[in-house]
Amino acid sequence: MDTKRFAVIRHDVEFSVERAYNLAKLENTLQINTSYMFQIRNNAYNLFSNENIRMVREINGMGHKIGLHVHLGMLDSLAEINQYIVHDSKVMESFLQIPIDRFSFHRPPKELLKMNVKLEGLINSYEDRFFEFREEEDGFESLQIKYISDSRHTWNYGYPDEKTIQADSKIQFLFHPYSWTEYGYENSLNFQSLKDEKVTIFTNTVKTECNHFSEPSQ
Ligand SMILES: [Zn+2]
Incomplete structure (x- = not known):
């Protein structure tokens, strides 16, 4: 499927499932469905605790999609990235008992973004349908697919105001739930x-x- 216009919202969940859960509830009241990407190899939360499984299943029940936020810490070589993602998403699916159909990379090196990883049944949020890779750090204003992110608690690639959003027909937003409270x-x-x-x-x-x-x- 190729689409000419989209605005996708992705949330990479780094430290707090609770904050992701609260954001999901807020979005639910706004009737917005987004993607929540969780880690299974981080040291800040255990996705497979009783409490966290309950919250993630509830987030999914609201209509949001659940994906894997791929932590590369135990990957030996980028050549093994496909098996690594498939393995981790299956583990996640089996614990959560909900479909995992997407993934995003945590702190991806450029060479990984350049690989444009495509896997059967799993959407890569950095694949070329949704993300435009470029070598240079600047010039992001001219991208065909706009990327707006709150990484490091700042808007390094542009501010998500109405003017910016109206001006682009393809946009991917990345918001980290840990950065946001009421x-x-x-x-x-x-x-x-x-x-x-x-x-x-x-x-x-x-x-x-x-x-x-x-x-x-x-
Ligand atoms: Zn991350």
């Missing part, structure tokens, strides 16, 4: 609030596992 935190406050949320979640987990849990008295 309070609109600037970068360091955003990370602080993320850390606080994680501490609360970890504390509650330990409390439910250990009846000898205690915190030092002030």
Whole structure:
């Protein structure tokens, strides 16, 4: 299928399934369906915990698509990338019991983007239908497929305002849920609030596992 006009929204979920879940609920009220890409090899969350499986299944139930956010940390060579993605998406599908039909790369090197990986039954969000690869860092204004991303908490490739959106017939947006809360935190406050949320979640987990849990008295 080739399409002449599209605006796709993709969310790469780096640190917090909870923030992805909250964003998904917000989008649901706006009647927008997007793609949520989760990692299974990161050190910040366990996608296959009871709680997280429940949230991801609920996100999918709202009408959003679920994909694999490919962490390359245990890949030996780019020549093995196809098997690596197929393996990880099957693992994800088997744990979540929902279809995984797409993937995005986490911090992809240029040589990987250039490979334009295409796999049966799996959409690569960086394949040439949805993403225009270029060697140079600048000149992104002239791309046929606009790419708007909030990576590193900044709009390095343009701001997603109405004028920009109206001007382009093909756009891919990448928004990282960890960067967004209803309070609109600037970068360091955003990370602080993320850390606080994680501490609360970890504390509650330990409390439910250990009846000898205690915190030092002030
Ligand atoms: Zn990523």
